[in-house]
Amino acid sequence: MRTGRSRTAVVLGVQAHLVDVEAHVAQGLPHWTIVGLPDAAVSESRERVRAAVASSALPWPTGRITVGLSPASLPKRGSGLDLGIAIAVLAATTPLPQAAEVSRWVFVGEVGLDGSVRPVGSVLPAALAAREAHAPQLVVPAANSREAALVTGVSVLPVVSLRHLWAVLVGDDTAVAAAEAADSRDREATTAGWSPGPQLPDLADVRGQEQARRALMVAAAGA
Numbered sequence: 001m002r003t004g005r006s007r008t009a010v011v012l013g014v015q016a017h018l019v020d021v022e023a024h025v026a027q028g029l030p031h032w033t034i035v036g037l038p039d040a041a042v043s044e045s046r047e048r049v050r051a052a053v054a055s056s057a058l059p060w061p062t063g064r065i066t067v068g069l070s071p072a073s074l075p076k077r078g079s080g081l082d083l084g085i086a087i088a089v090l091a092a093t094t095p096l097p098q099a100a101e102v103s104r105w106v107f108v109g110e111v112g113l114d115g116s117v118r119p120v121g122s123v124l125p126a127a128l129a130a131r132e133a134h135a136p137q138l139v140v141p142a143a144n145s146r147e148a149a150l151v152t153g154v155s156v157l158p159v160v161s162l163r164h165l166w167a168v169l170v171g172d173d174t175a176v177a178a179a180e181a182a183d184s185r186d187r188e189a190t191t192a193g194w195s196p197g198p199q200l201p202d203l204a205d206v207r208g209q210e211q212a213r214r215a216l217m218v219a220a221a222g223a
Helices: 045-055 079-093 124-132 142-148 162-170 173-191 210-221
Strands: 002-012 015-026 031-035 064-070 138-141 156-159
Touching (some): 124 138
Parallel strands (some): 031 064, 138 156
16 A cells, blocks of 8 residues: 655636646555546546656556545636646655655646647646745646746746656656656657747637627637
């Protein structure tokens, strides 16, 4: 029977709330349950996280896995909880050198099936919540690091993949350098011959204000 812990954040309206993640691994038939009012995106993180761990060649626990998201009464939504869930499960599988310290870190990010850490809509509310809670470290996707750095008084760690983050947590500097080099090569191969279009404002990035957003979209659709 083993337990791993981490923290993440969920945005409700325009405010982020910190969420404690506990992963419990026990003997029994392989089964994975997430409890604590998860929405469909959070429930689907089971498949994303498991595939990302396998793609990153990291150890996956055998037996019954139960992930608890606390406070249980707070609705959990969005794929930004993936990273915190993944670290809690991995910490329950392989003890970390500074498990107590890492359990106070805040992890925000979506994981891809290939083990990459993908950006989320906005990390600014999470950065504010992390600073208010005096979190030792805020871990975010590399693509969100500039936004997170706008909040002073919080230490931001940008990561590009799950294997990169795990190497940092276990203190393997060689693995960190190798992961960064491999991910750099992967990005270069993926983006070869492709240039992104202009980044325009998107109403999907606005949290809350459902009626106002719908009014704007209806007005735009009807010219």
